[in-house]
Amino acid sequence: MILGNQVEWALHCMTTLARLPRDRYIPTKVLAEFHGVPKEYLSKAMQALASAGLVDGTLGPKGGYRIAKEANKISLLEIVEAVEGKKKTFNCQEIRFNNPCLKKEHKKKDSVCSIASAMFQADEAWRLVLRTRKLSDIVQDVTDSVPEEILKISDDWILS
Amino acid sequence: MILGNQVEWALHCMTTLARLPRDRYIPTKVLAEFHGVPKEYLSKAMQALASAGLVDGTLGPKGGYRIAKEANKISLLEIVEAVEGKKKTFNCQEIRFNNPCLKKEHKKKDSVCSIASAMFQADEAWRLVLRTRKLSDIVQDVTDSVPEEILKISDDWILS
DNA sequence: TATATTAAGGATAAAATATGTCCCTAATTA
């Protein structure tokens, strides 16, 4: 069970956009080159972020994407779910009802079996961490840990 | 990012084996029919559980699998990892180092970027729930929630 | 001893998903 690469791309692109001036649109082409990932495929992830309302895109020259909300209003979970979908990590197939000893009246689907319940708890614990962590936290971490000079030349590279 | 069905099968089979007398071996064929899953494929999951030391298998008539440890010594995480592997749910590709502004000396791989760090925290939260929950807890839940009569006829079906 | 049963595991194949590319359209800027 491993997240697709698009999740990593989306998280980095969101962080990048969150660092830049809100009034500037950044084209997918630039985001792709900056992060060293295929432009066409990254474009799908950006579209997913746009349709989730996390970025907004605009057409034409000077077009591209910008952050649609403040970074402290965007959780990592929103980003992950925008790209990866909202399905739970455990897909209960209710195989307990395949028990050949059960009659129809016992196959009541109103309760969750304890195995699924435990797996859903684990899923929820994962989501809670991602829901709690905001994009602004990541931006802050980057600002604190990456040398100022590198941030500046990177921003200039993207905006030029 | 969704777990494979084998995880659900393995959890149910482990629960089943944990409920039965320790001195009896249950063949894959019986486990497969009881849970309504394909025998040959379930066999792969059972082999994974065996090689992780969670069950032990024996050959020949009266052969099959039995629990290898006490149920309170087996966590759900062990079962999940036996079948699904131990890789983390987030596979960091370090795309931050693809930044065209970076020179070689800046590409020090000794630190974890804050995005990966957050994703690993979420992964760890997921694992913690599964590590804490023991197979014996599941067995207890089943005993408490499934009517005694159904448990009895199911056990008889499996052991006969 | 002979036979049936079974785990272990290799080989293969089909199905589903992830990854990647190409191209067309409409909107927008210069």
Added chain:
DNA sequence: TAATTAGGGACATATTTTATCCTTAATATA
């Protein structure tokens, strides 16, 4: 008018998941 760009649809390739088949060696029992 021309260049640029998001939005998407169609398609292609790679990888993973799911599943089946077969061989081998061990074991119980008749």
